[in-house]
Amino acid sequence: MSIRHGLLALLDQGPRYGYQLRTEFEARTGATWPLNVGQVYTTLARLERDGLVVPAGEDEEGHQFYEATEAGRAELRTWFDTPVPRTNPPRDELAIKLAMAVTVPGVDVPAVVQGQRRHSIKALQDYTRLKARALAGEGRPGGPEQPGADLAWLLVLEQLIFQTEAEVRWLDHCETRLAQHAEAEQARAAEQLATGAGDGAAAAPARFGRRRSKA
Secondary structure (H helix, E strand, O other): OOHHHHHHHHHOOOOEEHHHHHHHHHHHOOOOOOOOHHHHHHHHHHHHHOOOEEEEEEOOOOOEEEEEOHHHHHHHHHHHHOOOOOOOOOOOHHHHHHHHHOOOOOOOHHHHHHHHHHHHHHHHHHHHHHHHHHHOOOOOOOOOOOOOHHHHHHHHHHHHHHHHHHHHHHHHHHHHHHHHHHHHHHHHHHHHHHOOOOOOOOOOOHHHOOOOOOO
């Protein structure tokens, strides 16, 4: 998620100061990706350094406004026109956790999968309830009204729903893959014992077995 381009999109509509940018960003995304003011001003400093925004004066309360430059507007148009690349996918903490879990002795991998599955299903239920409220016209959490903001919130919710549904399906697949791995290891150990080459061979670790609890 590009904070840089999100702030540029807001500044393309007129000068704003840091707290306004934070409030509007969170309002348009339903506070799904909270920002702190420090992140906003750090990003503004980088945008100014790159010639994409410039200071636009202060108000009576001393708030420093910024506005997009022509270069900034051009970068924003390029961002909208260019597909989000998947050549360098973002790091996924869950994928990293499971990749590590299957290689670290003593980790109950099925328990890790099941714990995450319960959490993901709960999140999916929460997102689905929020979507029902949005469709009923109850609106999004917080923030000033902006044209199209309710539609933006609905689109964000649906992305979260689809993403979480895919995560639950992947976790189901992980359970199947772990069970297949355990069976293959057990078969290999049995074959070694049968041929006399497996003295001292142990069965596959139980941590790779299937153990599904009810959602």
